[in-house]
Structures are given as structure tokens and as C-alpha cells.
Amino acid sequence: MTGAAEPVYFVLLFPSVSHVMKAEKILLKEEIPIKIIPVPKTISSDCGVCIRFEEKLVKKIKSILENHFETMEFRKL
Amino acid sequence: MKCEIDARGLACPQPVVLTKNKMKECNHIEITVDNETALENIKRLAGSSGWSYEDTVSGSNYIITLKGDNTKTTDAPAEFMTSCSGEGTVISFSSDKMGKGDDELGSILMKAFVHTITTLDSLPSAIVFYNSGVMLAADGSGVADDLNVLNKKGVQLLICGTCVNYFKIGDKIKTGTISNMFDILNTLSKATRIINP
Numbered sequence: 298m299t300g301a302a303e304p305v306y307f308v309l310l311f312p313s314v315s316h317v318m319k320a321e322k323i324l325l326k327e328e329i330p331i332k333i334i335p336v337p338k339t340i341s342s343d344c345g346v347c348i349r350f351e352e353k354l355v356k357k358i359k360s361i362l363e364n365h366f367e368t369m370e371f372r373k374l
Numbered sequence: 375m376k377c378e379i380d381a382r383g384l385a386c387p388q389p390v391v392l393t394k395n396k397m398k399e400c401n402h403i404e405i406t407v408d409n410e411t412a413l414e415n416i417k418r419l420a421g422s423s424g425w426s427y428e429d430t431v432s433g434s435n436y437i438i439t440l441k442g443d444n445t446k447t448t449d450a451p452a453e454f455m456t457s458c459s460g461e462g463t464v465i466s467f468s469s470d471k472m473g474k475g476d477d478e479l480g481s482i483l484m485k486a487f488v489h490t491i492t493t494l495d496s497l498p499s500a501i502v503f504y505n506s507g508v509m510l511a512a513d514g515s516g517v518a519d520d521l522n523v524l525n526k527k528g529v530q531l532l533i534c535g536t537c538v539n540y541f542k543i544g545d546k547i548k549t550g551t552i553s554n555m556f557d558i559l560n561t562l563s564k565a566t567r568i569i570n571p
Contacts, residue, residue, distance in 0.1 A: 318482055333485035333516060346486045 305352040309362075310336065310345075310370040317346050320362055327361055329354060340372060349374070375444075376402040381412060382435060390415040393440070397423065403440045406432075413438060462499035464565035465491065467507030470515070472571045484510070487571050488517035497529050498569070502558045503550075504534035512546035522549040532558050 311317050317333070324331050329350065336345035350358060355371060362369060377400035381389035389405065389412040396403050397419075407413055413429060413436045420427040425442030471480030472487050488510060491498070501524070503511055510517050511533050525531050531550025538544050538552060562568060 314479065314482060318478055321482070332489065332519075333482055334489045335486045346482055 306349050306374040307352055307355050308334070308337070308340070308372050308374055309348040309350070309358065310340070310372060311347070311366070312368050314346055316366060316368075317348060320348060320366065323361060323365060324348070324358065329358060329361070331358075337374065375400045376404070379403065379405040381405055382408040384412075386411055387415065390419055393419060397425070397440070397442065397444060399444060401442060401444045405438045405440070406435050407438070408435050410436070412436075416440075462565070463496070463567045463569060464561055465498045465501045465569045465571070466562065467501065467503045467510055468505050468570065470506045470509040484571065485516045488520050492520050492523050497524065497527060500530040500532060500561050500565075501550075502532045502534075502553075502561055504537050504558065506537075506541070508533050508537040508541060508543065508547075511550055512541075512543045513548055514546065518549060525549050530561070532561060534558060 309320070311320065321331065321333060331354075332349045333346055334349045336343060336347045352373075359369075359371070377396050379389075379392050379396060381392055384392075384407075389407050393403065393405055393416050405416060407416065416438050417427055417429065420438075420440050420442070423442065424446075425440050427438055427440050429436055429438045431437075469480075470484060471477055472483035473480055491501075501521070509515055511521055511531065512518060521531060532553035533547060533550050535552045535554055538547055544552075
């Protein structure tokens with residue numbers, strides 16, 4: 298163990314799974330390290346998926362995606 | 375009527391079978407068992423039959439008190455299954471997509487599914503991968519890191535070698551064990567439960 302602190306994660310929420318699929322494609326093309334995870338139960342009990350990434354990527358992801366989507370919601374985990 | 379069962383020393387699934395039989399005659403049952411598997415099985419039986427239960431620890435034994443309506447209890451509902459220690463739950467990935475229908479959707483669902491395994495209270499004992507399921511274990515699949523976490527927690531990952539060769543992804547498999555039909559079938563046949571997403 299290195300003793301390094303656990304990274305702080307953010308999730309990006311979209312209105313539908315189709316938006317998540319589109320965003321995943323764009324971000325992977327840009328080689329941004331992201332993960333698809335179920336929407337945490339603390340955020341919503343819906344059966345949804347969202348995109349998870351480290352805090353340091355928030356700005357970058359925002360700038361890549363802002364022209365593609367009208368509705369995006371960033372939440373700290 | 376109150377009944378008592380001493381199920382100490384009995385092998386699974388005896389304690390749960392005895393309990394099930396008594397639930398037809400008694401509305402208050404006190405069962406003594408000496409292992410956690412029996413305790414959990416009886417609690418699940420009670421829960422799925424609509425009975426209330428309380429358990430206490432007494433030395434190395436557990437005492438479970440069940441209360442319910444024996445006039446309504448016929449047989450345990452179909453969804454109740456006894457799990458004896460066995461080999462536990464095995465997840466079988468026969469594809470890198472979850473379900474049939476839309477492949478892109480199936481791919482997203484699968485990523486969420488695999489990540490969710492890492493958050494389970496009770497982890498599967500093994501995960502087997504075959505056909506395009508082996509793609510999940512390859513670097514860059516989006517879930518190889520989750521599988522590695524599971525592997526480090528003691529979940530056995532058996533990856534079909536024939537399939538890995540067929541897809542030419544041998545150099546990308548960095549977690550789990552490249553396995554064969556014998557071990558995969560053996561693991562599946564000993565499983566208490568198989569989950570096939």
C-alpha cells in the first residue's frame with residue numbers, strides 16, 4: 298500500500314441512457330479515463346447509468362461535452 | 375403451539391428442512407443451530423414465508439425464534455432456495471453485452487453490472503468468461519479494473535483460453551486465470567447459484 302488517499306470522484310448525470318452512450322463515445326475518443334457506473338442510490342433510485350471520473354477531469358470533460366449536450370449535471374461522489 | 379428444534383450437528387440442508395416441517399404444526403418455533411449457514415437459511419425461509427424471526431447467540435450456537443401463522447404455511451414459496459456451503463454463487467459471462475436487443479445499450483449495461491459486483495455484500499466465489507464474454511477481462515474493456523479488484527478480493531476469474539485465442543487478446547488479459555472447458559464446467563456444476571447477465 299502506498300498510503301495515497303483515495304481519489305475524489307465525480308459523476309456526470311444525463312437525462313437518458315442514450316445521452317450517456319453518446320457522451321461515453323466522445324470521451325473515449327478523446328482518451329479520457331472514465332467509468333460507466335449505475336447512478337448511486339444516494340442520488341436517485343432510478344435504474345440509470347452515469348459517467349464517473351476523477352475530480353481533476355471535471356473541467357476538461359465539461360469543455361469537451363458542453364457543445365454536444367444541453368443538460369449535464371456534475372455531482373461529487 | 376410452541377415447538378423446539380435442536381438442529382446442532384446436522385448437515386445442511388437438514389436444519390432448514392426440519393424447520394419447514396415444523397412450520398406446518400407450530401406458530402412459535404425455537405431452533406438451535408451451530409453454524410451461520412443454517413442460521414441464514416432459516417432466516418431466509420422465515421422471511422420468504424412471512425414469519426417474523428429473532429436470533430440470539432448462545433455460546434457457539436445460535437437460537438432463532440420464529441413466529442408466524444402455521445395455518446397459512448403450506449410449503450415455502452418457490453423462490454426460496456436453501457444454500458448449503460457449496461461453491462457459492464458463480465457469475466457466467468457468455469457475452470460482453472448484457473441481455474439481447476441493442477448491443478450498444480447492452481454494452482453500457484454490462485459495464486454498470488460489472489462495477490456493481492464490486493459493491494455486493496456477498497461476493498461471488500467465481501466468475502467464468504466465455505465466447506465474447508472474455509472481452510470483458512481484456513485491458514481497455516472499461517471493466518478490467520473492476521475485475522482485478524474482485525480477483526484481489528479472492529473471486530476466482532476463469533477465462534476461456536480457446537476464446538482468448540480466437541479473439542487474439544491474449545496480451546491484453548492481465549487479470550484472472552486463462553482456463554479450460556474442464557475447469558469452467560466444473561465450477562459451473564458445483565455452483566449453488568449461477569447468474570447469467
